[in-house]
Amino acid sequence: xxxxxxxxxxxxxxxxxxxxxxxxxxxxxxxxxxxxxxxxxxxxxxxxxxxxxxxxxxxxxxxxxxxxxxxxxxxxxxxxxxxxxxxxxxxxxxxxxxxxxxxxxxxxxxxxxxxxxxxxxxxxxxxxxxxxxxxxxxxxxxxxxxxxxxxxxxxxxxxxxxxxxxxxxxxxxxxxxxxxxxxxxxxxxxxxxxxxxxxxxxxxxxxxxxxxxxxxxxxxxxxxxxxxxxxxxxxxxxxxxxxxxxxxxxxxxxxxxxxxxxxxxxxxxxxxxxxxxxxxxxxxxxxxxxxxxxxxxxxxxxxxxxxxxxxxxxxxxxxxxxxxxxxxxxxxxxxxxxxxxxxxxxxxxxxxxxxxxxxxxxxxxxxxxxxxxxxxxxxxxxxxxxxxxxxxxxxxxxxx
Numbered sequence: 329x330x331x332x333x334x335x336x337x338x339x340x341x342x343x344x345x346x347x348x349x350x351x352x353x354x355x356x357x358x359x360x361x362x363x364x365x366x367x368x369x370x371x372x373x374x375x376x377x378x379x380x381x382x383x384x385x386x387x388x389x390x391x392x393x394x395x396x397x398x399x400x401x402x403x404x405x406x407x408x409x410x411x412x413x414x415x416x417x418x419x420x421x422x423x424x425x426x427x428x429x430x431x432x433x434x435x436x437x438x439x440x441x442x443x444x445x446x447x448x449x450x451x452x453x454x455x456x457x458x459x460x461x462x463x464x465x466x467x468x469x470x471x472x473x474x475x476x477x478x479x480x481x482x483x484x485x486x487x488x489x490x491x492x493x494x495x496x497x498x499x500x501x502x503x504x505x506x507x508x509x510x511x512x513x514x515x516x517x518x519x520x521x522x523x524x525x526x527x528x529x530x531x532x533x534x535x536x537x538x539x540x541x542x543x544x545x546x547x548x549x550x551x552x553x554x555x556x557x558x559x560x561x562x563x564x565x566x567x568x569x570x571x572x573x574x575x576x577x578x579x580x581x582x583x584x585x586x587x588x589x590x591x592x593x594x595x596x597x598x599x600x601x602x603x604x605x606x607x608x609x610x611x612x613x614x615x616x617x618x619x620x621x622x623x624x625x626x627x628x629x630x631x632x633x634x635x636x637x638x639x640x641x642x643x644x645x646x647x648x649x650x651x652x653x654x655x656x657x658x659x660x661x662x663x664x665x666x667x668x669x670x671x672x673x674x675x676x677x678x679x680x681x682x683x684x685x686x687x688x689x690x691x692x693x694x695x696x697x698x699x700x701x702x703x704x705x706x707x708x709x710x711x712x713x714x715x716x717x718x719x720x721x722x723x724x725x726x727x728x
Contacts, residue, residue, distance in 0.1 A: 332394045334373035339393055342386045343368075345428075347421045357381050392691040401427045402521040405562055407552040407573075408513060418513060426529050428690055429504060429700050430520040432663070433527060435688040439675055440666045445500035445528065448481040450474050452555045454576060468579055468625070471555070475583035478554060486590035488612045492543050496530060496550065497662050503546065504702045505532040505658045515545035519558045528553050534702075538653035540615035544581050551580030579625075585614055586622045595619065599628050602640060606651055616650050617641060663701040667708075678710050 343353055350368075354361040359378055366372040374382065383390045406423045436442070452474060454467050479485065482499055489495060493503045515532045530549045532542050556573055591612065598604035605616045612619065617638070624634035641647060670676040676684065682694065690697065694708035 334367070334370075334379065334393055335396065336368045336370040336373075338395065338397065339364075339382065340368040341424060342382075342388045342392065344417075344420050344424050345388075346386050347417055348386070349417065353382075353385070356385050387693070387696075389691050389693065391686075395686070395689065395691055397689040401430050403427060403518055405558055405560065406516055406518040407549065407556070407562070407577075408516040419516075422513065422516060422531065423518060425700055426504075426518045426531060427520060428692070429502070429529065430522060430527055431688045431690050432685060432697065432701060433502065434522045434524065435684055435690070436663070436666050436670075437524070438684075439670055442662060442666070443498055443500045445526075446482070447499070447554065448477050450477060450554060454555075454572075467576070471551075471576060471579045472583045472588060474554060475580050476587070478550075478584060479587065486587045489543075489585065490613075491659070492546050492585075493659055493661070496546065500528075501550070501553065502527060502529045502662070503532070503658065504529065504661060504663070504700075505534045514541070515549055517549035517552050519553075532656075532658070534657065536655045538615070538650070539613060539656040540609065540618065540650075540653070542656040543585065543613055544615070544618055547581035547584050548577045550584065551577035555580060582618065582622045582625060586612060586619065588626060591619075591622065592626050592628060595623050595626075596628055599623055600633050600637060602637065602644075609650070609652060616646065658702055660704075661702050664703050664707065667701075667703065678708055682708065682710070 343350070348356075350361045350364050353359075354364055357364075357378075359374070359381070363372070363374075367374055379393060380390060383393065403423055403426070406419065406426075408419055408422075433442075452470065454470070482495060484495065496503050513533060514537070515530065518529045518531070520527055520529065530546055530553075532545055552573070555576055562570060594608060594611070595605075602616065605619055608614075608619055609616055614622075620629070620634060620637050620641070623629045624631065629637070641650075667681065670681065671678065678694075682697075685691075685697065692700075694710070695705075697703070698705060698708055
């Protein structure tokens with residue numbers, strides 16, 4: 329029989345998953361910070377009582393801490409919107425959550441043929457000199473062309489994209505979302521290396537953010553996936569380099585969502601009329617501000633006209649909330665579809681699926697897995713059946 333050992337690295341992962349520092353966990357559990365550090369580094373192990381306290385406080389199953397992680401995942405880099413303002417703890421927590429999602433994805437790959445990654449091969453040289461107008465113009469043109477190439481590669485033409493989430497998922501990019509509980513993280517993208525390949529994720533914050541903003545966030549993260557390297561740590565690049573990559577992803581998102589020819593033809597009718605932009609918003613599913621920015625980028629309106637429009641937007645109180653804003657919620661994603669298919673076809677029951685997930689290191693409560701995979705509440709609910717201890721009495725021959 330294999331001997332079970334306490335896994336310190338899993339304690340650290342559970343702590344980070346819940347966004348707790350060692351100091352915070354120590355204060356809640358009553359276990360010293362030094363002892364917790366020793367546990368995490370496998371220099372000591374907690375007794376049964378202390379392990380139970382830790383499991384209860386972090387809301388993790390007890391067996392999670394004793395399980396060897398057989399499904400190895402490696403995250404090389406994660407692109408966060410507003411990296412400079414989001415805390416390192418918040419970034420670590422969200423990145424770790426996506427690693428659990430990646431493990432569930434790999435487990436489901438045993439049964440499901442997910443869409444394969446379908447990205448065009450592009451070469452992006454860019455420019456690192458924001459004060460060189462000629463190089464900047466060349467960079468913008470290069471990104472515009474790449475955005476067009478992606479649309480052509482995916483057969484999207486020049487029309488507005490009605491369901492961006494579906495387009496991304498059809499082309500092998502996993503889109504999910506959960507409440508980051510962090511105003512400074514709108515969205516992030518991550519490349520995770522699994523035992524049998526790589527997978528790209530785009531994660532968006534769930535809540536009350538408007539449709540236009542979240543669609544732009546998804547397109548922005550697609551820009552990172554297409555344009556930028558995924559083998560170097562963002563901690564090693566300068567703030568200026570990071571800001572440049574953010575700008576490049578924004579340029580890509582604008583060009584991808586609002587193509588030069590079709591959007592340009594639309595907006596030229598009344599290029600400075602905010603009422604007209606409200607009508608365009610319904611067609612293109614983009615914010616008024618992003619369309620004004622794009623109009624300026626395409627030189628349809630001048631810098632002075634753009635600045636005047638932005639002052640009018642501020643005067644109207646539209647900076648934070650525009651007319652006709654509707655909250656964006658992800659559609660049923662491929663994880664929901666995959667799990668429903670496995671259950672409906674009697675390939676796996678909920679119980680067997682949860683047992684399988686444990687073999688991949690995802691020993692979490694069903695509610696946590698539902699949140700991570702953006703599943704409908706109750707999808708992984710297991711109704712406990714009480715064994716029957718009584719039965720009908722068998723007929724016996726009466727003595728006559």
